[in-house]
Amino acid sequence: MKIGELLGIGNTARVYRWGKTEVIKLFYDQNFAVMEAKNAELINSLMLRAPKYGGLVDYEGKKGLIYERIDGPTMLWNIEPSEESMFYNARLMANLQYEIHQVKNKLLPNLKPEITHKINHSQEISNHDKQIITDILASLPDGNSICHYDFHPDNIIMSPNGPIIIDWLNLLAGNPEADVTRTSMMIQSDSLPPNAPGWLMHRESRELFNKEYVSEYIRLTGMNDEFLEEWMIPTLAVRIDEMQGEYRQEIIDKLQTRLKKQDEVDEGN
Ligand SMILES: Nc1ncnc2c1ncn2[C@@H]1O[C@H](COP(=O)(O)OP(=O)(O)O)[C@@H](O)[C@H]1O
Ligand SMILES: [Mg+2]
Numbered sequence: 001m002k003i004g005e006l007l008g009i010g011n012t013a014r015v016y017r018w019g020k021t022e023v024i025k026l027f028y029d030q031n032f033a034v035m036e037a038k039n040a041e042l043i044n045s046l047m048l049r050a051p052k053y054g055g056l057v058d059y060e061g062k063k064g065l066i067y068e069r070i071d072g073p074t075m076l077w078n079i080e081p082s083e084e085s086m087f088y089n090a091r092l093m094a095n096l097q098y099e100i101h102q103v104k105n106k107l108l109p110n111l112k113p114e115i116t117h118k119i120n121h122s123q124e125i126s127n128h129d130k131q132i133i134t135d136i137l138a139s140l141p142d143g144n145s146i147c148h149y150d151f152h153p154d155n156i157i158m159s160p161n162g163p164i165i166i167d168w169l170n171l172l173a174g175n176p177e178a179d180v181t182r183t184s185m186m187i188q189s190d191s192l193p194p195n196a197p198g199w200l201m202h203r204e205s206r207e208l209f210n211k212e213y214v215s216e217y218i219r220l221t222g223m224n225d226e227f228l229e230e231w232m233i234p235t236l237a238v239r240i241d242e243m244q245g246e247y248r249q250e251i252i253d254k255l256q257t258r259l260k261k262q263d264e265v266d267e268g269n
Helices: 030-045 082-102 112-120 127-137 178-188 203-221 224-244 244-266
Strands: 003-009 013-018 020-026 053-059 062-068 146-148 156-159 162-164 170-172
Touching: 020 030, 020 053, 030 062, 082 146, 082 162, 082 203, 112 127, 112 146, 112 170, 112 178, 112 224, 127 224, 127 244, 146 178, 156 203, 170 178, 178 203, 178 224, 224 244
Parallel strands: none
Antiparallel strands: 003 013, 013 020, 020 062, 053 062, 146 170, 156 162
């Protein structure tokens, strides 16, 4: 089959039309293609709002993933620069993620061991800090909820049939608290998608969006918000190697600020 129009450019892949009803996702890194293919098969078997996965093909020497085409803008592009629209979408996002977290799985790589491994292999974190961070992680609760672990407004397509969640490359099973902290961390970050809508440029708007998103998740679960600070140190630590340049530095600085605070608390005890 011949590749069609370019539909989207992400950090890991480009997505093109493929035939009348499908798309092909071509990864820059072939290892990621194999990883996402495995996740996509599992997602296909679960009751989740995800595009139907059609298999792995070879396209001009590269591996391509075939998915059902979902029409519509991503949530990122659907949010209007008004408080009403921002709050509506922030709450919708929390509800969609909450829905995913109700699905449990014991087969997937487990979140805590996976991120412990990543932190231990990071070149940017000292051995001293690795010990502190992995100790914190070990003290946090386990879980076996489906965690998308890259859940943000550009991975939700607002289709005529309702919101559909794409991009399950980072799929893990673990505690929902970890997934919500990761999303909250990403929303607050200065790193924005290329050509992002103007309202996102203002940090205050992103903070407002984050606050509404977190409040809604807390309202749905009856949890208190302490988990966000508890998970933030390992969440930032695992993010470092995914970022480059000034955005990597932003994450390192946030992590160091928190580690320092933690050190002061420990000394006080
Ligand atoms: N099934 C799909 N149907 C239509 N467009 C899609 C589909 N999957 C992805 N896209 C488009 O391609 C973009 C990148 O895809 P995504 O899976 O999020 O890749 P990345 O991992 O690089 O972020 C999306 O933001 C969206 O615009
Ligand atoms: Mg994406």
